[in-house]
Amino acid sequence: MKNITVIGSGTMGNGIAHVFAQNNYKVSLVDVNETALKKALDTIAKNLDRQISKGQLTEADKTNTLANLATFTQLKDGAANADLVIEAATENMNIKLDIFRQLDEITPTHCILASNTSSISITKIASVTKRPDKVIGMHFMNPVPVMKLVEIINGYKTSHEVTETIMILSKAIGKVPALSNDYPGFIANRILMPMINEAIISLHEGVGGVHEIDTVMKLGMAHPMGPLQLADFIGLDVCLAILNVLHDGFGNPKYAPCPLLVNMVTAGNLGVKSGEGFYKYTAGSKDLVVSKQFAKISAAAAAGM
Numbered sequence: 001m002k003n004i005t006v007i008g009s010g011t012m013g014n015g016i017a018h019v020f021a022q023n024n025y026k027v028s029l030v031d032v033n034e035t036a037l038k039k040a041l042d043t044i045a046k047n048l049d050r051q052i053s054k055g056q057l058t059e060a061d062k063t064n065t066l067a068n069l070a071t072f073t074q075l076k077d078g079a080a081n082a083d084l085v086i087e088a089a090t091e092n093m094n095i096k097l098d099i100f101r102q103l104d105e106i107t108p109t110h111c112i113l114a115s116n117t118s119s120i121s122i123t124k125i126a127s128v129t130k131r132p133d134k135v136i137g138m139h140f141m142n143p144v145p146v147m148k149l150v151e152i153i154n155g156y157k158t159s160h161e162v163t164e165t166i167m168i169l170s171k172a173i174g175k176v177p178a179l180s181n182d183y184p185g186f187i188a189n190r191i192l193m194p195m196i197n198e199a200i201i202s203l204h205e206g207v208g209g210v211h212e213i214d215t216v217m218k219l220g221m222a223h224p225m226g227p228l229q230l231a232d233f234i235g236l237d238v239c240l241a242i243l244n245v246l247h248d249g250f251g252n253p254k255y256a257p258c259p260l261l262v263n264m265v266t267a268g269n270l271g272v273k274s275g276e277g278f279y280k281y282t283a284g285s286k287d288l289v290v291s292k293q294f295a296k297i298s299a300a301a302a303a304g305m
Contacts (some may be wrong), residue, residue, distance in 0.1 A: 001169060003081040007075070007099060009033075009040035012116055015144025016043045021068035021144075022061070023173045029071050037071040044069070047145055052226040055278035075099070078108050085135035086138055088116040091241045097128050098122060104129040112162055114138040117236070119189050119245040122155035122182045132157040136166055139186065140175075142234070151185070151188050161185055184249030189242050197243055197258055199227035203278075203294065204260040210290045212280045228278040229288065232271030240265045 006017045009031035021027045031037050051057040072078030111136045126135035137153025150170045171178040180186040199213050214226020231239050245257035271277030280289045
């Protein structure tokens with residue numbers, strides 16, 4: 001397995017491409033937006049520079065990594081010779097199904113088709129192809145170059161051979177694979193998203209402020225990042241999409257997204273990507289500043305009101 005195609009050049013896509021290219025795989029990065037591809041290459045170069053500054057890589061490693069990357073705006077050009085395709089497009093069922101239909105026609109018959117989806121059924125994705133035995137989930141964690149975990153998801157018809165291949169491949173690029181079966185949210189988000197949703201409900205009901213809720217989870221439960229900050233980091237639109245998948249998939253009201261989350265996404269306050277969510281984000285600043293919308297709640301909680 002030498003030729004890897006990554007579809008989508010956003011945060012997850014460029015991170016996945018970075019890791020494979022750094023481990024000497026030939027990577028084709030595909031996105032319909034040429035500007036997005038240029039931005040992705042700039043991001044990868046900056047992240048490589050950060051690794052160099054930490055003594056993790058050399059300048060020669062950076063040069064070799066970038067040489068392993070090629071960009072394409074046409075799916076047929078970027079995936080025609082792939083041994084493995086990893087789709088990292090928007091977390092939208094219809095978009096993913098359309099991509100996999102096309103991949104099934106474009107790619108060689110031996111090619112494994114993987115999705116970086118964080119919640120959408122691999123079995124459903126596989127059902128639109130003629131090779132459901134070669135469709136699998138590879139759910140990377142953000143930021144991909146740093147986080148070790150890859151959640152591997154078997155679809156109903158994923159073959160043992162394909163699973164074994166992807167498990168071995170994940171280890172070869174320095175990741176730790178964890179195998180999950182195909183149920184809504186898999187392992188990671190079935191556990192994580194209800195916690196994030198409950199944190200938002202606690203804020204919505206005035207139990208505590210943004211800073212207070214995150215502080216309790218960081219200092220009391222030893223979480224490196226509070227659930228509201230983490231939600232901002234993931235993207236509130238992504239959190240909402242995953243909760244909807246859980247709610248629809250299980251039909252259980254405990255997975256219903258908090259109305260506050262729905263309103264924030266509708267208003268365009270999506271977290272880090274939009275510059276504001278539960279916190280306000282300013283370029284170049286690492287300070288955590290609570291969004292003005294929630295400042296009064298935090299002040300009231302601090303005063304014991």
